[in-house]
Amino acid sequence: MKVTALWRHPIKGHGREALPRVTLTEGLSMPYDRLWAIAHDAAKAGSSEWAACQNFSRGAKSPALMAISSSLEEASETLTLTHPDLDDLTVQPDADPKALLDWVSVLVDDSRAQPVRILRLDGRGFTDTPFASISLCNHASHTAVEALSQSPLQVERWRGNIWFEGAPAWAEFDWIGRDLKLGTSRLRVEARITRCLATTANTDTGVRDVDTLKALNMLDHQDFGIYVTVIQSGDVTVGDELELI
Incomplete structure (x- = not known):
């Protein structure tokens, strides 16, 4: 598996920025994410x-x-x-x-x-979880939602921090409680991410255009992506290997 993109969201719910690399710190969220x-x-x-x-x-x-x-x-x-x-x-x-x-x-x-x-909120930011989390998203799962909704979708809709490829769709849901090696950092998979209406909006126009929640519910859940915590500080660069430990 390989990291394909890194994103931070300096203001919660108000924009995103792609990064080539990031340094993760044990117990904290991604630097400047939801600061x-x-x-x-x-x-x-x-x-x-x-x-x-x-x-x-x-x-x-x-x-x-x-x-x-x-x-x-x-x-x-x-x-x-x-x-x-x-x-x-x-x-x-x-x-x-x-x-x-x-x-x-x-x-x-x-x-x-x-x-x-x-x-x-310095250090941990206003993440969607009561703990300092980072979100991981699987490109194959994104493609699966596109097929269910019969529409192309921008990956930015999911507001994920780290995107990866090389795993089957929805495989990440089986990783809860497991550890990941990512660059020189280590992460622990904590929980699935339940999604809201924000994902129905087109990130190019700001107009709701695809019912992503209906698509997810075809699978009897409303989840996309996983929350992880940093258990060992380290650097992550686009292109790094993601290894399930």
Whole structure:
């Protein structure tokens, strides 16, 4: 098996960025992944603790957010966000939260809770799990969903961190509790990932166009990908071997 892509999502639910390599640290999530999140006006989330995804603006509620792409300059923590319907925005989320909120507010459904605060959680980020997780996705499983839905799908819909090829479709579900060697790091497979409406949105347009959940439910589940934790720090590069231990 081989790593084909690495992705991070600096702001939870608001864009993604492809990477050539990454350094993983034991007990932490991918660096800068979900470092920030945008809390809405019905949120009960605090300023420095993990909170569930229901507290944040996200693609499941406002599909237009799914068409955001991002690029992070790490030294200054400056983000550039792009969207097909908006001018690009370059911003430091901590220094100028108003500019970020004004930009994303245009993309949030008027019938939904509106974005009001930028939150930051160093080290583990606002992952979808109460533990510091990284998500792995299998290209063969993606192809299987395309066949079930009878439609091509962008891999970005799944918001995965690490993509791999070389395993049969859905083989990753049998790895729960097992360890993986990836580059010089080691990971432990923790759980399957249950999917939401965000995956039904086209990541080029931000419009819901394919019922991915209906396709998954043809298999009597709504899962795609697996959550892993880092149990040994190390480096991972696109093209590295992925080995089940």
